[in-house]
Amino acid sequence: MSSSILPTTSPLTSKPTTKLTNTPFISNRTLAIKTRTNQTHRSIICNHSPDNNHNHNSNHSHPKLIIPNIDRRNLLVGLGGLYTATNMPAALADPITTPDITSSCKEANSGIKDIENAVRTRKCCPPSTKKPIKSFVFPNEKTVRVRWPAHSRSKDQVEKYKKAIQAMQDLPEDHPHSFLQQAKIHCAYCNGGYTQVDNGFPDIDIQIHNSWLFFPYHRWYLYFYERILGKLINDPTFALPYWNWDNPAGMTIPEIFHDNKTGPPNPLFDIYRDARHLPPQTVDLDFGGGERDTTREIQIACNLSTIYRDLVRNGADTTSFFGGKYVAGDAPVANGDKSVGSVEAGCHIAMHRWVGDPTQANFEDMGNLYSSGYDPLFYAHHSNVDRMWTLWKNLGIKGHTELTDPDWLNASYVFYDENEELVRVYNKDCFKMENLKYKYLEETGGPWLKSRPARRSKNSQAASISTADVKTVDQLKFPVTLDAVLKVQVKRPAVNRSADEKAKVNEVLLINGIRFDGEKYVKFDVFVNDKVKEGEVVTPCDPEYAGGFAQIPHSGMNKMLMSSAARFGLTELLEDTNTEEDEYAVVALVPRVGRDDLTISDIKIELVPI
Numbered sequence: 252m253s254s255s256i257l258p259t260t261s262p263l264t265s266k267p268t269t270k271l272t273n274t275p276f277i278s279n280r281t282l283a284i285k286t287r288t289n290q291t292h293r294s295i296i297c298n299h300s301p302d303n304n305h306n307h308n309s310n311h312s313h314p315k316l317i318i319p320n321i322d323r324r325n326l327l328v329g330l331g332g333l334y335t336a337t338n339m340p341a342a343l344a345d346p347i348t349t350p351d352i353t354s355s356c357k358e359a360n361s362g363i364k365d366i367e368n369a370v371r372t373r374k375c376c377p378p379s380t381k382k383p384i385k386s387f388v389f390p391n392e393k394t395v396r397v398r399w400p401a402h403s404r405s406k407d408q409v410e411k412y413k414k415a416i417q418a419m420q421d422l423p424e425d426h427p428h429s430f431l432q433q434a435k436i437h438c439a440y441c442n443g444g445y446t447q448v449d450n451g452f453p454d455i456d457i458q459i460h461n462s463w464l465f466f467p468y469h470r471w472y473l474y475f476y477e478r479i480l481g482k483l484i485n486d487p488t489f490a491l492p493y494w495n496w497d498n499p500a501g502m503t504i505p506e507i508f509h510d511n512k513t514g515p516p517n518p519l520f521d522i523y524r525d526a527r528h529l530p531p532q533t534v535d536l537d538f539g540g541g542e543r544d545t546t547r548e549i550q551i552a553c554n555l556s557t558i559y560r561d562l563v564r565n566g567a568d569t570t571s572f573f574g575g576k577y578v579a580g581d582a583p584v585a586n587g588d589k590s591v592g593s594v595e596a597g598c599h600i601a602m603h604r605w606v607g608d609p610t611q612a613n614f615e616d617m618g619n620l621y622s623s624g625y626d627p628l629f630y631a632h633h634s635n636v637d638r639m640w641t642l643w644k645n646l647g648i649k650g651h652t653e654l655t656d657p658d659w660l661n662a663s664y665v666f667y668d669e670n671e672e673l674v675r676v677y678n679k680d681c682f683k684m685e686n687l688k689y690k691y692l693e694e695t696g697g698p699w700l701k702s703r704p705a706r707r708s709k710n711s712q713a714a715s716i717s718t719a720d721v722k723t724v725d726q727l728k729f730p731v732t733l734d735a736v737l738k739v740q741v742k743r744p745a746v747n748r749s750a751d752e753k754a755k756v757n758e759v760l761l762i763n764g765i766r767f768d769g770e771k772y773v774k775f776d777v778f779v780n781d782k783v784k785e786g787e788v789v790t791p792c793d794p795e796y797a798g799g800f801a802q803i804p805h806s807g808m809n810k811m812l813m814s815s816a817a818r819f820g821l822t823e824l825l826e827d828t829n830t831e832e833d834e835y836a837v838v839a840l841v842p843r844v845g846r847d848d849l850t851i852s853d854i855k856i857e858l859v860p861i
């Protein structure tokens with residue numbers, strides 16, 4: 252292969268010949284990617300669930316939704332005369348509205364490959380207390396809970412935390428606050444427990460991943476989880492820990508979740524974790540299923556670049572960071588350009604998969620959304636994911652602004668609060684931290700701020716990119732299957748933009764209509780303008796790496812077929828690869844896992860105002 256991009260799925264036999272220079276970041280270049288395990292046994296093969304036995308490989312077997320490319324809301328407006336006010340009362344109410352979780356819940360129907368060997372239940376509906384849903388009001392309190400880094404903690408914090416989790420585990424299983432019920436919340440919201448029935452779409456599932464609902468939904472989930480734990484130990488100052496994987500000192504599974512040898516059984520321990528990744532193994536924030544054979548030092552440098560990429564380069568505008576618009580009527584297969592946010596598809600998914608146990612049928616617990624909530628580490632992981640929202644905002648970069656679309660502001664979820672009341676909460680109430688009354692010990696900066704990949708030296712680049720195996724967009728027949736490396740040259744809307752223009756408008760690579768099997772782990776990586784010389788290896792810490800698109804199994808629409816889109820910031824990438832004057836960007840899509848059912852339907856570059 253003439254490409255210098257090495258899929259992690261093929262073993263690297265010779266050492267990369269990357270030359271070292273004296274830049275501080277150059278150690279990244281020596282990162283060798285190797286697969287120690289046989290990839291094929293690690294990718295999830297989809298077995299149909301017994302109650303859902305149809306061929307999901309063919310694109311023409313969409314269930315129910317027959318007009319995939321038309322905005323359903325327009326359709327409904329157009330057909331308005333067909334509906335009476337009584338049978339479609341909410342058809343025009345755009346924001347996603349979660350129905351009553353106790354009366355409108357169904358068994359998790361998809362996203363679980365091997366139901367027979369699933370170690371957790373897919374009966375995920377919450378218990379009913381027969382109470383009506385109240386609208387949520389912030390409690391009147393002064394205390395601010397301070398979330399703490401799990402690796403650097405006081406004895407007191409750890410003891411309280413363990414005591415609270417233990418108390419949760421000791422509750423009767425059908426109590427809405429029990430450990431089991433709290434874990435099931437994630438499964439019901441992610442694996443088809445609820446539909447958009449209150450929006451007038453009883454056949455369309457709600458999915459809180461892969462869109463702008465990702466951050467606010469998980470924020471509310473943890474908000475109540477934390478308050479429930481505090482109440483169980485009668486401590487109004489109780490705060491969750493965060494798994495500080497953006498800091499080198501936090502780049503292993505925190506000891507408090509792992510230590511099960513000393514003292515009484517540890518309530519934070521979970522047996523279903525990848526045995527290769529227990530402490531002191533360093534996390535891989537760009538994990539793609541294969542093990543990297545590298546040093547801790549290099550892995551740390553790469554991890555910092557990954558955070559930089561997810562928060563700065565690929566999170567440069569609101570949509571790129573939060574994910575695309577998702578409103579009533581949208582089904583997981585309907586809108587091919589509903590994009591996933593940079594953190595969600597990046598370090599967030601990587602950590603789920605890195606922790607989940609690959610010897611379990613469904614990568615339980617963290618490697619599958621239906622089972623993630625059973626690992627106490629999940630909540631510390633999401634506490635840090637939530638913290639990324641705060642860090643992103645506090646960077647003070649133009650373009651890092653909150654969502655203001657009413658369809659986002661008014662989207663709502665239903666949870667049990669710490670008083671066992673059913674409450675409806677809205678996105679609009681979750682982005683002002685002063686109301687939420689919790690904060691993070693560290694809310695600004697981080698060592699990754701200095702981890703923009705080093706600019707490529709011109710001497711290390713070939714005069715031009717080899718065009719031998721590069722296709723033009725016109726030569727592609729969409730949808731294109733990503734079963735091998737695909738290289739395509741994409742026209743840029745403008746070249747040599749001034750610093751002034753760049754400050755106002757971001758250049759973004761859009762990969763739309765990514766279709767994949769929702770019951771599989773999927774990852775592909777994107778490299779742009781790879782001009783490094785023959786024999787050298789481009790790695791995820793290099794400037795040519797635009798980022799990855801990753802998914803862990805979760806539900807589609809009664810089917811496993813999912814659709815999403817990804818956005819990658821090009822402005823800095825083109826500067827750092829000395830390719831700002833090129834009329835085309837040469838984009839290489841490198842499938843890592845789940846390639847057989849993976850297709851894309853469009854690839855383009857756009858200028859996005861920030």
Ligand code: C2O
Nearest residue numbers: 437441460599603
């Ligand atoms: Cu709801 Cu980390 O997933």
